[in-house]
Amino acid sequence: MHGPASPGWLLVALCAATGAYCLLRMRSSVEDQRRSAGGEALMGFGMAAMAVPAAVYSPPAWAWPAYAAVFGAASLRALWVARRSPHHLHHLVGTVSMVYMAVVMARSPGHHGLHGGTGTPLVTGALLLYFTGFVLLSGMRLVPAAAVAGGGGPAGGSGGEPGGGPGGAATWGDRPELARACRLSMGIGMVAMLLTL
Template sequence: MHGPAWPAWLLVALCAATGAYCLLRMRSGVEEQRRAAGGEALMGFGMAAMAVPATVFSPPGWAWPLYAAVFGAAALRAVWAARASPHHLHHLVGTGAMVYMSLTMALSPTAHHHAHAGTGVPLVTGALLLYFTGYVLLSGARLVPVAATDGTGVGTAPGSRAAVRWGDRPELARACRLSMGIGMVAMLLAM
């Protein structure tokens, strides 16, 4: 990524922390969560690697096609998994965005963000920005706490429910997806 170094380092930290938490979620007792967490860990670490400032490390030319191949394989896996769960359609869009950004970097690694000056936002970038901005807004709204009911209509405090392992908590998984969506918006804006 090009631009100031400090926002890129914040993005690297956010994506790497999200990837690390997703690796921990892979220890869940729920098979579907383990599968989703693996794909999300790949996305988090891949986004962190792509966000490293170009002034610190410029990957060799062969790295971008390699990224595209890895995320292309992840996209094929997401297509296969989407048959069982519509959530994997979001994984498909995310991996497709990573393939798109990797190919864009491979085609023009040094001047890709200057190439669009004065011509507006390319169609694919704009569509991905719209999707991920909507995803971030919707995911953020879903994280707003709502008083739970115990079946009798009486509200219960959020901390009073049965103990759930921290790696299996759905709100933490949603927060990870939200942070990766925010990271994707930032990366697409830097294109």
């Protein structure tokens, strides 16, 4: 590990891989997964771009307002969806967090990726608290899902049905535990990025 560049590249890789998996989830036969996968892919790739170390690439001044506009539009869409499906409120918090980070980066020229800006401590702290809680809860939810997927479940469980299809027929892109792991990865990435503000 050489300074802040190594953690920056690890975060870029994590977020880009998560975004790529979310793109594949857009081909799912499950409508709810398709609906949320596009927004999660946008989040993953946006976070990857924000995390690129400044020593490698420093974006032009117009990039941060562009990020804020894109994720502002995504926030409006997430608000519209959450109106009917309250469980999508997490997407709204994520997109608003991206707008906040873009505004902080725009106010701090010369700071990029894992180099701290000058965020508002109250807002940053509230978002850190939310995403830390989200990561811990998501991690706890993955433990039983992994145990069931391993086939060791008690009491007559058919160990091969994580995706809901008969006999475990769901494709790997439809598996709910992989979607949870995807959201967990983005939550971890968000915590890492907020810690630098």
